[in-house]
Amino acid sequence: MLSFEPFRRLLAYRNIKIVDLIIEGGFSSTTTAKINKDEPIQFETLDRLCALMGVPVEDIVVFVDDEGNKLKNKDENYEELKLEIVKLREVISAQERENQELLNKINAAKHRREEKEQNETVKQKKYTIKNLKQIRKSSGLKQSDISDSMGITSSYVSMFERGQHYFSEKQLNIIKELLTIPDENIIEMV
Incomplete structure (x- = not known):
C-alpha cells in the first residue's frame, strides 16, 4: 500500500x-x-x-507493508545483508582469535606441567638396598610385616629384595624405620 x-x-x-x-x-x-x-x-x-x-x-x-513498515528494494536489502555479514565475520574472527589465545594458554600450561613433571621425575632419586633379604630376616620380620608398613604387597617387597625394583626416597625412609640398615648397603641409582 x-x-x-x-x-x-x-x-x-x-x-x-x-x-x-x-x-x-x-x-x-x-x-x-x-x-x-x-x-x-x-x-x-x-x-x-x-x-x-x-x-x-x-x-x-x-x-509500505500492512504494518506500515517501509519496504526496501532488493539493493537496500542486499547492502544491509552485506553489512551484517561483515559484522558477523568480524565477530567470528574475534572469537577465533580469542579461542586461539585460550588454546595457546592451555598448551603452554600443559607444556609447563609436563616439563615440571619430567624435571621432578629426573630429580627423584631411586635406591636399592644390598642384602635387604638378609637384613630383614636378621631383624625377625616377614615380607608381610614390611608390606603392611609400607602399604604395598608382599610380592613387591620380594622385587625390592631381588633388586628388580627400586625404592623412592619416601619408601627408603619407611624401611629405614623398620630395619637397621647400614649406610654402605644403601645404593643410590642413577
Whole structure:
C-alpha cells in the first residue's frame, strides 16, 4: 500500500500546511483528504506535487507493508545483508582469535606441567638396598610385616629384595624405620 508519510514530513519540515496546497497548488480538498488518509490519487496529481515541491517521487510517497513498515528494494536489502555479514565475520574472527589465545594458554600450561613433571621425575632419586633379604630376616620380620608398613604387597617387597625394583626416597625412609640398615648397603641409582 502507498503512504504519503514522506510528503507529510516534508510539509512539516518546510512549515507548509495542507490549506496552502489548496490555495497555492490548486489542489482540491478531496485530494488533500486522500493524501492525509493515504488513499490513492491520480498520477497527474502526484506529478504536480513533485513539480510543486521540487522533489522526486520517493519524497512524496513510499510503499509500505500492512504494518506500515517501509519496504526496501532488493539493493537496500542486499547492502544491509552485506553489512551484517561483515559484522558477523568480524565477530567470528574475534572469537577465533580469542579461542586461539585460550588454546595457546592451555598448551603452554600443559607444556609447563609436563616439563615440571619430567624435571621432578629426573630429580627423584631411586635406591636399592644390598642384602635387604638378609637384613630383614636378621631383624625377625616377614615380607608381610614390611608390606603392611609400607602399604604395598608382599610380592613387591620380594622385587625390592631381588633388586628388580627400586625404592623412592619416601619408601627408603619407611624401611629405614623398620630395619637397621647400614649406610654402605644403601645404593643410590642413577
